[in-house]
Amino acid sequence: MSALDLLPEAIAGTNAEAADAHARDLDALAAKLERKGLDADALKAKVAAFTVAIPSWGTGTGGTRFARFPGPGEPAGIFDKLDDCAAIHRLCRATPDVSLHFPWDGDDPAALKQKGDALGIGFDAVNSNTFQDQPDQAHSYKHGSLSHQSKATRDQAIAHNIRCIEIGAAIGSKALTVWVGDGTNFPGQQDFTGQLDRYLESAKAIYAALPSDWRMFTEHKIYEPAFYSTIVQDWGTSYLIATELGDKAQCLVDLGHHAPTVNVEMIVARLAAFGKLGGFHFNDSKYGDDDLDSGAIDPYRLFLVMNEVLRAEAKGANLAHMIDQSHNVTDPIESLIASANEARRAYAQALLVDQDALRHAQESNDALLASETLKAAFRTDVEPLLAEVRREAGGALDPLVAYRASGYRQAVAKERPVSSGAGGGIV
């Protein structure tokens, strides 16, 4: 028996217990929405259609350069990870797809596809890894990958990305996300422009290998692992790269990859306005790329981002929504459930914005009323609506409660080997 088999009963049981209170909360919310002229059913349909992909690597406990503290029952490989992703989706019904990372997730597309099909899990964008060295690797990425001074190293990194596309094509993915750590730690270490030229040349070789119905996502990040300069340091460079590459190239916005105080929702709007917004890596942050749980630190910012998502989608944008977090002190399954819920919450709140009132306030320069219009939507407690969407899709009214009740983690802890804390010790 798989640990996944523990879930249906836990879902049914906890749903039954919560049914009454849920019904009352839902009624109250529906009445309130109705008073505002909103149709709860239409909202539910839109919320149900909003899904986020789970990163396979997010199911393991993350860490920092100082240490990694494993938890019980950590996934030992990609098949365990896919089990965990399936568990998440069965509970929250918001995460039908998984985003894979290679070579972390092996090189056996047939087995991946088979496992995914068996679990009812699909595959979102595939991710290449040229920021680490693998044991059997000919050329080191210590001094860069796609932008490396040496053509042999660049070619190796290009070949890896093309292999990612091949695997992705075999499992039904439609996009490649390219994030590299290339950069410098010292002024002068590399010439900014020469480095970017080499990067562009490499990226073009990868782009040329894209199937016709694929997209290639370029992702910016201000710093880390490089600490003086990073080659795709901001959305400006990301936009220029995507533009150089062509129509299939778009920009991915990781919410935590910006300088302090930067207005991220505005960057989303800019990329959308110029036709290059491809999607998101959701997470939250207080200091840097903290990779904290979505909405854990600044839920209003997430709501403001979702406002721009809605505007972009209204204009026809096809956005890839993915979570990218590091779960250092929680059960990763719980964090991913909560984060998917937070993303949907912010999306649902954004759906409640009175667009006519907002437009009127903007046109009359009524800043306060515009602000209040957004906040009125934000402070609506949409949790009953989110719960109902889950329930209708077979999920849990309260997925965390159901998960804890299921004993899933304890069950897999018995089956899976104890993970080491490897990764610590670099200071």
Add this chain to the structure above:
Amino acid sequence: MSALDLLPEAIAGTNAEAADAHARDLDALAAKLERKGLDADALKAKVAAFTVAIPSWGTGTGGTRFARFPGPGEPAGIFDKLDDCAAIHRLCRATPDVSLHFPWDGDDPAALKQKGDALGIGFDAVNSNTFQDQPDQAHSYKHGSLSHQSKATRDQAIAHNIRCIEIGAAIGSKALTVWVGDGTNFPGQQDFTGQLDRYLESAKAIYAALPSDWRMFTEHKIYEPAFYSTIVQDWGTSYLIATELGDKAQCLVDLGHHAPTVNVEMIVARLAAFGKLGGFHFNDSKYGDDDLDSGAIDPYRLFLVMNEVLRAEAKGANLAHMIDQSHNVTDPIESLIASANEARRAYAQALLVDQDALRHAQESNDALLASETLKAAFRTDVEPLLAEVRREAGGALDPLVAYRASGYRQAVAKERPVSSGAGGGIV
């Protein structure tokens, strides 16, 4: 007839229109709170007891070094300002006191007291101004005030603070807030320690003049108007100053006066833990000391601060709550109403935190559950409760709607002279 006389009818009228919807929203909320074992009446009493002082200077339109764009009907002097403060309080019933700033607000305590009494307005902490030169001033504050190299300049600044105490004593204030712009724009401009020594000597002279039942608030700010160093640059220096001065000296936390990314709620907790938390200047910010409306940018941060306020108050802290904002693009009265409401909202949400669940999550290192416990409180829409508290005190269910319905601004615009944009032109 005073413009204030327009308010009662507007409050009554708009309250009548909103009565039904309000009753239903309030019932739904009360039912929900009851299901959670919370007593709505007890909550209302606590919320009603939470008030914030209005800064007299906040009733005028603010500006930047680039420009100031006045609005219609700006207060021409302190009596107009007190009228506006009274209007705010009558609408929102959350702001019974005004915080004055001298010499901006004149030097006639008897007249101030009389006007305050007539309006039913009290006086919170008084503020001294030694960051500007006045026309008749003997010594310039260009190079500092309480920390100036010249004893004559320091003595002048000390004397002004003592005069502020005298005025405050005459009008019923019980605290003096000392914020200075003293600092440097160049490395080496002043010796950090010598400058602080002079500051401390001056502060002690002011402290010595405090009545026995007064407090003196020291307020830190990382930068502006000085751009290389500021003498009370952070809570550490503020704490040390308050400690050097004595028990009547406490630290004021202006939410926008910190370096980017700093955890402000933790600073609040630290000052409370070491017995030096005196109160707040509420506002919100995205980049620097933006002085934006409270809760306009990051309402969750405001909620987290209020969590610490509750903890401090539970341990006996007597905190001064004041707004300090610059209203550049809105009607200041509207911004102050909305901000007082946001402060109360965050306070009310903090009151909803399930403290037992939180403590249990903390004790069992259950980070996710702790976070969810806070967020469950935060996402409760307490607006019906806030509205009911206002209504019971004679205020408006929706103070902004009532204010706009009253025609107050249009009425005062007819009486008050048009304000100039003076203040612009400094780049």
Add this chain to the structure above:
Amino acid sequence: MSALDLLPEAIAGTNAEAADAHARDLDALAAKLERKGLDADALKAKVAAFTVAIPSWGTGTGGTRFARFPGPGEPAGIFDKLDDCAAIHRLCRATPDVSLHFPWDGDDPAALKQKGDALGIGFDAVNSNTFQDQPDQAHSYKHGSLSHQSKATRDQAIAHNIRCIEIGAAIGSKALTVWVGDGTNFPGQQDFTGQLDRYLESAKAIYAALPSDWRMFTEHKIYEPAFYSTIVQDWGTSYLIATELGDKAQCLVDLGHHAPTVNVEMIVARLAAFGKLGGFHFNDSKYGDDDLDSGAIDPYRLFLVMNEVLRAEAKGANLAHMIDQSHNVTDPIESLIASANEARRAYAQALLVDQDALRHAQESNDALLASETLKAAFRTDVEPLLAEVRREAGGALDPLVAYRASGYRQAVAKERPVSSGAGGGIV
């Protein structure tokens, strides 16, 4: 007699006093450069060719939203300002041009040209001001200018920019710098994309009025005077605007207009790589747009920017170098002299970089050697070279000493009316 007539004697006198020490320092430096295979005369010629424009508004004392503290002898109008600019150039021989700002600098091109010719001063880029209201203005810029919701307001701002071009054309300028404060203070206040669309439409109307040999500079700034969003918030938006406009549009980089920690020299490299680097507003900063004296806070950063300037110029870029600072606590003439010197110093140090060694270190991924190569150039004390360039051009070996010796400030203080502190009082 003009105060400018005091300078020649002061220059001659102080040069004579410093001649011996200067000769020895210069000999030592020349010997050192020769040992490194560098030709001091070639370096001198390159340094002499590097000039920076003085902003007319920089000759007055600046201020903050809190206060402005005027100094003695402040310029009463543009003709006084041009006198001060001439004084600066005669002392440091690095600032032959002035950048004007309208309507601050009047509307009489013939008089400006005549005065400039009389002083031997040329005119660099002209700057438009649509971030302040003028007394006789039909439409307020309180809620924006080129991006305003109202076409009438936008047209007024367009017309002002076109008038700036006309004045500039009449006095020999070849570029228009467009910086606007348009933005928002609240989430939702304006739609990001609609606002940018309006801005672009307005900018195109201005661009259409450019003479064929002119350039139009678009300048980004992360925040201030708007505190939630700014329409041209970063180089990415600035680049896209310049690209939409056409070949004559280029991006201006003000060193202080970026988010904390951002790598500014990399932005310079990116704009140069994509053909849109137009020039600079030099200054220094620690916290925000502090507008401190160039090189006063982080001289190594200025040096790294100059490295990119050299690379861009080597590829044919024609860059406009301007100072943009706020002199709040110093004599503006002294700050401008020192800042022009710092810009030249960093440029001269960049000229000393051993480019072969640097390239070799980069190609061999020798990060430490690359860093050391830059730092070897940076730590060379090039002051004797800079002094000699000044001396040969008729300027002062030590311009600050000569300026103080001249009594220029005291002389103009007798002639010019005392400036008020107007501008204070906005909090």
Add this chain to the structure above:
Amino acid sequence: MSALDLLPEAIAGTNAEAADAHARDLDALAAKLERKGLDADALKAKVAAFTVAIPSWGTGTGGTRFARFPGPGEPAGIFDKLDDCAAIHRLCRATPDVSLHFPWDGDDPAALKQKGDALGIGFDAVNSNTFQDQPDQAHSYKHGSLSHQSKATRDQAIAHNIRCIEIGAAIGSKALTVWVGDGTNFPGQQDFTGQLDRYLESAKAIYAALPSDWRMFTEHKIYEPAFYSTIVQDWGTSYLIATELGDKAQCLVDLGHHAPTVNVEMIVARLAAFGKLGGFHFNDSKYGDDDLDSGAIDPYRLFLVMNEVLRAEAKGANLAHMIDQSHNVTDPIESLIASANEARRAYAQALLVDQDALRHAQESNDALLASETLKAAFRTDVEPLLAEVRREAGGALDPLVAYRASGYRQAVAKERPVSSGAGGGIV
């Protein structure tokens, strides 16, 4: 034969080659200093007395949470590390002491002492590690160490610190540095004050075990590895901890552990003014705790810190100077040599500041002259003086050149096992 034996010949050989140029540079500098009334010999003595301790962990290649890329000849254990430290000191003669980290550096004080004596290396402050779990550890530090909810975990962490003191006492150390990663990743995860109370209780138990002639250093850090709050988040908390503990407790300032834009040199001055400055962890940073090479990013900031060091030392402070860096892309030996040199350079430049001129400028509010006084010292190229100090002590005129000439790294690479990239893979 030890690889260390390769150094004398390399030093002698490269010194001979550089002797002539060095002599000329030194003469020119001495002449210049003499013209300024400075005594080169006195300066040399002061510079020679300024030393910095090498962190044992800094001799290995560092990394990030993304990856670690080992270099050739990495030290396999503490004895290899001490060899590398000895090599560094023999070349640069500025690093006579090593700072150890336990349990990384084993638990055999006798062997450590013997090895140190054999190499002529002393031991500076010892560091405890309670931010990682060790294989045989009873209680995990996943949720904290000295502040953990569980007394058993706290006791374990206390015992480890006391063991560090014991080892340190046996090898001649006189200080314990306590840095913990304790903090939270979510609002609400722990009560700020309860957590600090537990920390203080634990710290007091450690303090009680200090020998009478020891110091205990408390070290603050704004974030990482915790990303919402860190228990000793800034100098304010660090100061309060040190004050609670007693006279033997002092604060350590790691230059990279502050919020963006914070004025670090001012914090140094504040801690010195209040008697709690204990010493430094030198490094440089652009974004966060980048742990880059000292002086690599902002050498002027390092100079300004050294100005405060001089002031503190003049008042009797006994400061511990240590390097704490992560060398990810360079040979750690080269980075440590360069960094020790940069620290000394900044110290030497600070010694050149004309203190009389500075004081006079400060007293007369002459900000520009004060700034110029500092910069005149900073831009003096003191490298010939530093080289001479090394030469006189038996070191290399150019230690990097000598190191590369020696073949030390190649020699140890033959002896030492290839290091794995372990530590990567946590994202």
